[in-house]
Amino acid sequence: MGGLLSCPNTTLRNCYFGVSLSMPKIKVYDSRGFTQRYMASSELRQLLKDDFTRFFIVRVEDMYRLVQETVPASRSTGHTLIYITKGEAVMSIGSKRYRTRRGELMMVPAGQVFSFGKDDVNKGYLCHFNEDILSGVYKNYTLWDSPPHIRPDHRAAQFILQLFKRLFFEYSAYGLERKDIIASYLYALLCELKHAGSSTAGVDGTSDLTRQFKQLVHTHFRTKHLVKDYAALLHVTPNHLNKTVKAFTGRSPTRWIDEIILSEAKTLLQQTSFSISQVAMEVGVTDQSYFARLFRRYEGVTPTAFRAMIEKS
16 A cells, blocks of 8 residues: 555545545635635725736735735635735644744745734735746746745845845736746746745755656645555656655655645644544545544644644644
8 A cells, every 4th residue: 555554444445535525625716716705995906917817916015904804724726925024924824823024934835725814914025926927947846845934044035025026016017018027036036935945944855756746746635645646647667756756855755645645634623623524534535543543643643632732722
């Protein structure tokens, strides 16, 4: 079973399965749907261009004051970068809650679960984009390789701030008329954040194959749990995938698969009121006892105990 915990008295298919259609769902929004739901205001049209579903950048204070209510656990079809220049912002991203202050950033990859309130007082920049804006040589960048919260040193923070300002000026003046300039500055910004994130969290080295593998796991972890499944998608042998991923990250593909499953489970335990069985189903595990063993193996506690610790903190 590719290193997975054993599943006695049941088959792997019964342990791992697709998500039931009757399961409660975390809502997924594109930028248009999200702003209509939480920021319905005529003022918003003055901030965003007609093609804002692909890319936009605004001042945090201009958009945040339009938020009408607390945003519950949600997902976005695009990526979001938030840079704070004054005050602080509090947001839950994945399984953790982050408090971001001046000169710091939050990064929310497309598909990641996030939530936030409406009472923060802050200033800064918010940039939201879809992957298609990063075409050509830029398209291989992924936010999943970077930590959600970045504290760059003073010099890097100044470079990052200048790139946000340049993107804001370009978008405010021209929208996406000069898409090549937007893409160039955005890619430069993402590279700065990648280096700043590496110094913050010690990000592993990577390769094209490793990067593609991790992206595929984030996309398919609910239905594909074996190394051979991803090897087939990548057109390599399981042995080659094992050696490459282990060499560049220090962890086997099986561990990556398990940890991404558990990361999503912790997110749901922290940000939703789903029952333990519903959380297990949401991450593609139908056997609740197996889910509890898998969770304990990596976290040292059961899902129930993990949620209780969160509620006490």
